[in-house]
Amino acid sequence: MSDERIITAAIVTTGEKSDGKYLKDLVEKSKEAGMTIDRIIGDTAYSEKDNIQYAKTEEFQLVSKLNPQITQGGRAKEDELEFNKDAGLYVCKAGHMAIRKARTGKKEQGKNQKDTYYFDIKKCAVCPFRDGCYKEGAKSKTYSVSIKSTEHKEQEAFQNREEFREHARSRYKIEAKNSELKHRHGYETATSAGLFGMEIQGATAIFAVNLKRILKLLNEKE
Structure with a gap:
């Protein structure tokens, strides 16, 4: 969705x-529709490593909070x-120290490696x-901590800045548009079976809300 609340x-x-x-596909579709993208605002689902790398390659800001499992790391069980x-x-x-630790997971597999601690x-x-x-x-007792990648470290630094927080405040517009689709245009309940039926229903609902928004924007300019 654009800043003008047009679904792209x-x-x-x-x-x-x-x-x-589906972030990359949505960005490409939006570009094909004529959009110039310098910033994407989304929820935690969009902050995975591949998307952070894609945003960097395509030179746009990704305003999406990292999953708490990434940012909290070993703090998750500090009690x-x-x-x-x-x-x-x-x-x-109980005062028992881990007997060893090992690096687990493979590099460059789309997932962070972990430090795994083994207890007696x-x-x-x-x-x-x-x-x-x-x-x-049980044959083993372990505790694992995700290792932040360079991309995650950079994203965490970005999300701690006021610039990030300021842009993130605009995300309510997306939720408001979802609510409009569901409650005013019947997209809360499927009217037919199957994915194709939902695509048709989605296309008509989106066409309706976009048309209404465009007419409102035109009226505001007059």
């Missing part, structure tokens, strides 16, 4: 698909685990805090 591209998918996977900086290992609330399973099996932490009969 849409893709209809089945319900299990991730929105973020249960404490990081010992001298040893470079995590210590559980013999100690875990008799630990007084094992309930909810240790699974009976």
Whole structure:
């Protein structure tokens, strides 16, 4: 959607698909429609690594918050685990330090690598805090922390700037347009079966809201 609240591209998918996977297609469709793009504002679904790289290549800003799992990293379980900086290992609330750590995951696979910390399973099996932490009969006990890629570090720095927060405040316009499609133009409920039927319904609903918006903009100029 443009700053003038005109929908410039849409893709209809089945319900299990991730929105973020279609950023590039939506951008290309918008460009084909005559749009010049210098900024994309979206929710967390659009901040995956491939999209950050694509935004950099195409030279537009991606105003999309990183998933908390990326930004929080090892803080997610800080109430249960404490990081010992001298040893470079995590210590559980029972006072047991991890016995080793290993880098897991492959580089350049679209997903961040992780530092995985391994605990002594013999100690875990008799630990007084094992309930909810240790699974009976488990052969290993690990804790993994995602390693931020260069792209994620740069995006995190950007999202902490006032410029990012200022642009992000405009995202309510997208939710408002979704509400208009659903509640005023019947896009909340499918009127036919199948993906093709939803594409036709989506196209007509979008045509209607765009036409109304264009007429309003023209009236405001008069």
